[in-house]
Amino acid sequence: MLKSFQDVLAQAKEAGRNVTIAVAAAQDRDVLQAVKAAQELGLARAILVGDAAAIRLLMTELALDPATTIVDEPDMNKVGLAAVALIRQGRAQVLMKGLLNSKDFLQAVLHGQEGLRTGRLLSHLACLEIPGEEQLMFFSDGGMNIAPTLAEKKDILLNSLLALHSIGIRCPKVALLTANELVNPKMPATVDAQVLAALNEEAAFPACILEGPIAMDVALSPEAGRHKGIASKIAGSVDLFLVPNIETGNAVTKTIIHFARAKMAGIILGATNPIVMTSRAETQEGKLYSIALACIAAGSTLKGGGEYA
Ligand code: COD
Numbered sequence: 001m002l003k004s005f006q007d008v009l010a011q012a013k014e015a016g017r018n019v020t021i022a023v024a025a026a027q028d029r030d031v032l033q034a035v036k037a038a039q040e041l042g043l044a045r046a047i048l049v050g051d052a053a054a055i056r057l058l059m060t061e062l063a064l065d066p067a068t069t070i071v072d073e074p075d076m077n078k079v080g081l082a083a084v085a086l087i088r089q090g091r092a093q094v095l096m097k098g099l100l101n102s103k104d105f106l107q108a109v110l111h112g113q114e115g116l117r118t119g120r121l122l123s124h125l126a127c128l129e130i131p132g133e134e135q136l137m138f139f140s141d142g143g144m145n146i147a148p149t150l151a152e153k154k155d156i157l158l159n160s161l162l163a164l165h166s167i168g169i170r171c172p173k174v175a176l177l178t179a180n181e182l183v184n185p186k187m188p189a190t191v192d193a194q195v196l197a198a199l200n201e202e203a204a205f206p207a208c209i210l211e212g213p214i215a216m217d218v219a220l221s222p223e224a225g226r227h228k229g230i231a232s233k234i235a236g237s238v239d240l241f242l243v244p245n246i247e248t249g250n251a252v253t254k255t256i257i258h259f260a261r262a263k264m265a266g267i268i269l270g271a272t273n274p275i276v277m278t279s280r281a282e283t284q285e286g287k288l289y290s291i292a293l294a295c296i297a298a299g300s301t302l303k304g305g306g307e308y309a
Pocket residue numbers: 102103104106107110120121122123142143144145146250278279
């Protein structure tokens with residue numbers, strides 16, 4: 001059971017995948033420090049795509065392995081696709097966002113002819129280690145899908161469950177996050193949560209204990225559940241929070257990071273290959289944990305189709 005990012009690193013080292021990462025717009029100190037740490041831990045090699053002159057300067061400063069391959073693409077409009085091309089050519093197995101905007105990076109990933117689409121929905125999964133908490137907590141989707149429809153929420157849930165299963169959480173506890181436990185047609189998230197919970201009763205998803213609609217207080221605290229008269233099997237031990245929209249996921253995770261000094265890793269699921277996507281402001285530590293998470297969540301990557309094992 002993964003309880004911390006040290007466990008994630010240990011599992012990634014044990015998996016010994018030693019993959020190659022294609023880093024898009026690698027001319028960034030924190031990105032290169034994370035790459036250096038991943039190389040030294042034996043997690044991954046890297047191909048650095050971006051402004052070669054700027055990358056070389058940083059490599060010297062950080063004493064990065066001088067044998068590390070660089071692909072020169074200083075044009076920020078082309079750098080995402082140049083890194084994606086390395087994945088398509090089989091020269092790299094994991095894609096990583098460097099110093100470019102998430103939107104530009106994701107548009108390269110989603111490119112119709114030259115991207116990494118599988119026919120499935122792609123979604124972002126955030127993993128947080130929060131001081132004082134006994135387990136890692138996962139949030140989706142606070143990074144890619146802006147206002148998911150019910151069908152998209154199904155896919156986001158499926159992507160997340162496959163990833164959690166592949167990192168060893170066999171029966172994740174899932175909270176379908178809303179502002180209230182009562183179903184209210186004026187709050188569409190509660191209606192969607194009710195439908196998803198009913199689908200889970202029919203075994204539409206991989207193994208999980210899923211509850212919703214459920215508000216954050218009950219999801220976090222059995223005591224709050226008792227006060228509100230709600231019997232919950234997941235209160236206080238939720239693995240995965242499925243949020244109703246990108247603003248909720250983004251704000252919740254960034255708030256936890258700020259106030260609780262949490263650490264976060266972020267990956268994109270549902271593409272042909274695992275993808276590391278963190279905020280440009282994320283620390284080198286968070287970027288390293290994201291690489292490790294991508295390496296061990298690779299088992300959830302399906303080549304086309306929508307079925308799951
Ligand atoms: N999965 C699979 N295909 C997708 C997805 C997805 N999640 N999103 C769009 N597509 C496909 C569509 O079906 C269509 O074929 C094509 O891509 C273009 O769709 P649009 O027009 O909706 O795409 P864009 O380019 O306008 O938007 C896609 C983004 C992912 C760039 C957009 O949703 C976005 O900006 N998301 C938020 C990124 C962000 O700022 N995150 C916060 C910081 S971490």
